Amino acid sequence: MRITVLAGGVGAARFLRGLRAAAPDADITVIGNTGDDFAPFGLHVSPDLDTVMYTLGGGISEEQGWGRDGESHAVLGELAAYGAGPGWFGLGDKDIATHILRTQLLAAGQPLSAVTRRLCERWQPGVTLLPMSDDPVRTHVTVELDGREQDLHFQEWWVRLHAAVPARRIEAVGAARARPAPGVLAAIGDADFVLFPPSNPVVSIGVILAVPGIADAVQAKTVVGVSPIIGGAPVRGMADACLTAIGVETSAIAVAAHYGSGLLDGWLVDDQDKDAVDAPELAGLAVRSRPLYMTSVATAAEIARAAVELALEVRR
Amino acid sequence: MRITVLAGGVGAARFLRGLRAAAPDADITVIGNTGDDFAPFGLHVSPDLDTVMYTLGGGISEEQGWGRDGESHAVLGELAAYGAGPGWFGLGDKDIATHILRTQLLAAGQPLSAVTRRLCERWQPGVTLLPMSDDPVRTHVTVELDGREQDLHFQEWWVRLHAAVPARRIEAVGAARARPAPGVLAAIGDADFVLFPPSNPVVSIGVILAVPGIADAVQAKTVVGVSPIIGGAPVRGMADACLTAIGVETSAIAVAAHYGSGLLDGWLVDDQDKDAVDAPELAGLAVRSRPLYMTSVATAAEIARAAVELALEVRR
Numbered sequence: 001m002r003i004t005v006l007a008g009g010v011g012a013a014r015f016l017r018g019l020r021a022a023a024p025d026a027d028i029t030v031i032g033n034t035g036d037d038f039a040p041f042g043l044h045v046s047p048d049l050d051t052v053m054y055t056l057g058g059g060i061s062e063e064q065g066w067g068r069d070g071e072s073h074a075v076l077g078e079l080a081a082y083g084a085g086p087g088w089f090g091l092g093d094k095d096i097a098t099h100i101l102r103t104q105l106l107a108a109g110q111p112l113s114a115v116t117r118r119l120c121e122r123w124q125p126g127v128t129l130l131p132m133s134d135d136p137v138r139t140h141v142t143v144e145l146d147g148r149e150q151d152l153h154f155q156e157w158w159v160r161l162h163a164a165v166p167a168r169r170i171e172a173v174g175a176a177r178a179r180p181a182p183g184v185l186a187a188i189g190d191a192d193f194v195l196f197p198p199s200n201p202v203v204s205i206g207v208i209l210a211v212p213g214i215a216d217a218v219q220a221k222t223v224v225g226v227s228p229i230i231g232g233a234p235v236r237g238m239a240d241a242c243l244t245a246i247g248v249e250t251s252a253i254a255v256a257a258h259y260g261s262g263l264l265d266g267w268l269v270d271d272q273d274k275d276a277v278d279a280p281e282l283a284g285l286a287v288r289s290r291p292l293y294m295t296s297v298a299t300a301a302e303i304a305r306a307a308v309e310l311a312l313e314v315r316r
Numbered sequence: 317m318r319i320t321v322l323a324g325g326v327g328a329a330r331f332l333r334g335l336r337a338a339a340p341d342a343d344i345t346v347i348g349n350t351g352d353d354f355a356p357f358g359l360h361v362s363p364d365l366d367t368v369m370y371t372l373g374g375g376i377s378e379e380q381g382w383g384r385d386g387e388s389h390a391v392l393g394e395l396a397a398y399g400a401g402p403g404w405f406g407l408g409d410k411d412i413a414t415h416i417l418r419t420q421l422l423a424a425g426q427p428l429s430a431v432t433r434r435l436c437e438r439w440q441p442g443v444t445l446l447p448m449s450d451d452p453v454r455t456h457v458t459v460e461l462d463g464r465e466q467d468l469h470f471q472e473w474w475v476r477l478h479a480a481v482p483a484r485r486i487e488a489v490g491a492a493r494a495r496p497a498p499g500v501l502a503a504i505g506d507a508d509f510v511l512f513p514p515s516n517p518v519v520s521i522g523v524i525l526a527v528p529g530i531a532d533a534v535q536a537k538t539v540v541g542v543s544p545i546i547g548g549a550p551v552r553g554m555a556d557a558c559l560t561a562i563g564v565e566t567s568a569i570a571v572a573a574h575y576g577s578g579l580l581d582g583w584l585v586d587d588q589d590k591d592a593v594d595a596p597e598l599a600g601l602a603v604r605s606r607p608l609y610m611t612s613v614a615t616a617a618e619i620a621r622a623a624v625e626l627a628l629e630v631r632r
Contacts, residue, residue: 042420074388078413082438084420093409097394100416104358104400122398 008204013055015197018300057123167245196225202242324520329371331513334616373439483561512541
């Protein structure tokens with residue numbers, strides 16, 4: 001069985017850990033969002049790729065959901081002593097080693113996909129992890145701050161401002177001219193079905209789909225998504241702030257309707273959102289409800305199993 | 317009093333700490349060797365500048381003589397886990413922060429002299445620290461290894477091979493087209509005298525003097541040197557291997573003769589090398605003997621005081 005998954009960060013990583021357990025023999029390809037990438041201190045950080053890699057490779061900080069386990073913070077402490085910023089982005093020493101190596105390999109001319117493959121040689125995540133593109137795509141958020149409209153890198157809005165300042169616009173800068181990374185379109189085309197884990201529909205899945213060619217390839221396949229919204233609120237993160245920016249209500253129904261029945265074939269919602277099962281907005285979509293909180297690898301595996309079963313059921 | 321010092325690493329740094337104590341009111345400019353600079357993991361390391369900066373700024377590892385105090389090694393451990401090299405160069409986490417910031421500022425287009433000034437804003441070394449040049453100069457060592465002649469970066473010969481493989485040639489690649497960094501020639505020209513601390517005459521002082529314009533400027537001044545050789549052996553490091561490569565004997569007399577009385581005006585040797593005081597090879601040079609082991613800041617200050625006194629005595 002070939003499964004391709006479009007992935008953001010923590011929610012996707014935990015779902016994938018469940019999927020790997022639920023479908024141990026499946027050939028899983030993960031297409032990771034790189035719109036959140038940025039370069040504090042000149043080090044290329046790919047937060048979503050790293051979260052997937054560390055989680056599946058057994059190196060994640062389980063408490064945080066991102067970053068490395070057993071971290072120290074000597075480097076960041078020293079950079080602060082130099083008065084070097086940004087001071088609002090947490091980077092542990094072990095994590096920094098990943099970014100140093102990535103930056104070195106990129107500077108040597110390797111594309112991000114090759115660098116990601118190289119990093120995964122160590123982590124052996126048990127999936128093929130591909131960046132959505134080797135070309136730079138950067139999610140920018142336009143806000144009103146200090147009395148004027150400002151264009152911020154996603155991380156500055158998300159991490160520094162905790163997405164508490166309303167986003168007027170969210171744009172994946174560079175997406176229109178980005179090309180899918182080598183292997184991305186083939187992994188979608190060859191897949192038995194495509195899964196959307198409970199990732200941010202706007203800045204994770206939405207940005208991946210903004211790379212020309214990816215949405216068309218996905219649309220041609222059976223697609224099942226897992227709602228990142230439970231009971232009208234994001235399970236994790238601040239997806240509500242992103243949804244509001246694009247005029248979508250923060251509900252399991254509205255997110256599925258946003259993707260649309262042209263793209264989605266199946267949709268898993270939490271039992272709290274049972275009303276989605278028969279919602280007229282989702283006509284033509286196979287909607288199932290079940291517990292969706294991933295409180296452990298076992299519960300994540302049950303959710304992943306339900307997503308796989310739904311995909312096999314609705315497969316066209 | 318204006319004093320300008322050409323500096324290598326550990327010996328220079330300890331001498332400078334003594335000089336600062338011996339001449340607290342002096343305006344001291346240090347011109348640091350950058351021929352040893354290299355870029356493990358893509359991070360720009362300036363070993364000699366950092367050793368001076370950390371030592372004078374109170375952040376040095378006193379045991380090692382280089383690197384930071386109270387170091388951890390999480391980053392290097394992780395890079396090793398990725399199989400990334402070089403594995404033979406020790407870099408602590410705190411030290412790496414310096415290199416990350418330097419690399420970031422250089423990549424942003426700042427010259428090394430400006431970056432060094434920025435780093436020194438934190439360390440407040442009490443001297444003006446200038447790289448000899450903003451242009452890249454890299455000391456290369458030609459050796460016979462694995463049955464063929466190989467051209468190695470200085471650090472690979474020095475750190476990985478412990479200078480145990482004889483050097484056939486030592487060359488400061490890029491020196492011929494390098495320009496003195498802003499302020500270097502003025503600091504020499506404005507100085508009351510120039511001091512050579514007990515640094516490596518070949519790969520430290522020699523490389524600085526290889527930058528066009530510096531030797532001429534130094535030659536026009538009163539110059540007093542402190543012998544890095546005591547009793548026929550280098551006090552620290554493997555200067556003997558470097559001297560052999562350029563056909564100079566490892567002795568206090570031979571090193572002074574190598575600099576020549578055209579360049580040097582005074583020369584401090586250890587009491588073990590009293591024969592240098594009246595050596596015919598050093599005719600025209602004021603040679604004094606005294607204890608030269610820098611076992612503490614106090615002994616380093618006494619040596620520095622003797623160097624200053626000799627410079628004032630022989631000043632032309």
